[in-house]
Amino acid sequence: MTHDLYPRQGDAGLAASRLTGESPAAAETADWTQAESDLLNARLWALLERQIRRDSQGDRSSLRAEAADELLASIRFTLRAHLAARGLPQRALLTGDIHALFRAAQETVLAQTNETFSLYRLAQETLRTLGSRTLASSLAAVGGFFTAYDARLNAHAIPAMIDYPPCLPVSEALEGVAYIRAYLVRLLTENALLLRLDPLREGRLLARACPGYRILPLNLYEPVAANVVGLSLLGGGETLLEMSRAECSRVYALLSSCAPGEARARLRDAAARAGERLGMVGGAASDYLSDVAAALYPRIAAAPESVYGVFAAC
Helix, strand or coil, X not given: CCCCCCCCHHHHHHHHHXXXXXXXXXXXXXXXXXXXXXXXXXXXXXXXXXXXXHHHCCCHHHCCHHHHHHHHHHHHHHHHHHHHHHCCCHHHHHCCCHHHHHHHHHHHHHHHHHHHHHHHHHHHHHCCCCCCHHHHHHHHHHHHHHHHCCCCCCCCCCCCCCCCCXXXXXXXXXXXXXHHHHHHHHHHHHHHHHCCXXXXXXXXXXXXXXXXXXXXXXXXXXXXHHHHHHHHHCCCCHHHCCCCHHHHHHHHHHHHCCCHHHHHHHHHHHHHHHHHHCCCCXXXXXXXXXXXXXXXXXXHHCCCCHHHHHCCCC
8 A cells, every 4th residue: 555655745844853863953953943944844855855756756656655764764864974974064954955965965975885895895805704604694795785785765774684793783873884884894993803813723712712603693803802801911922812710710810809990991901912912003903902801891700700701711
């Protein structure tokens, strides 16, 4: 069953409210006048009508309301991406030719898609999968994204089934190519550490941490990063990737003797020292390792025995 399809002119406020996922009175539009909100509504309405004509080839009576909602979500994503890329405020949507602005926004998304494809090619060439089928299949799915992605009409969509989890998850608030870009950046950042260590030692560590890591959707980076940080906290030897139960107990003793804030700071310091010794000074890879190190604390502090699992003790 089809409906009278898209928001009526009188419902144009719906279009404005969905630009940010909030009402026009929220976020950056909190101090907008009613006249400004009405103007934004009208301009978004004009964009929605144009996108509906393109999607339905002029036959608006055959377009379902759900499809119109998706077109609106795409418009919202495209404008957000452009404003963020140019450092522009939301009020930029109120001046000038809105259609010209939207065309520029679409070009921004297309350029970001091309840049993200370059990241994908780099991931294809450099990622160390260590036999993980989930990582390999997820990387293939990202490749399929670029074939299926419609940056003109469905820019917010993510046509890809991705199962491999990064150690630090990508925000679910991200959409479209922005999500894929963030996902690839995480994979490449994690890979920067994996490439600095012996793959055979990494494989042995992963087998201790989870024997089924090759077929299960498990992150490869976290067990490696944990042992790198643990060994650094004990004074070095990060490339060995092996910690005895006695060494694990020493880590627990060191961290349990101080307050949580201090313990996290010591883990971050250990990550920084490890990064320096492994040639990761500053930058995304060093910051990422520091964040992952601090996140280990609750698992280490849970109980004296839990530390053996955190570091996959030999």
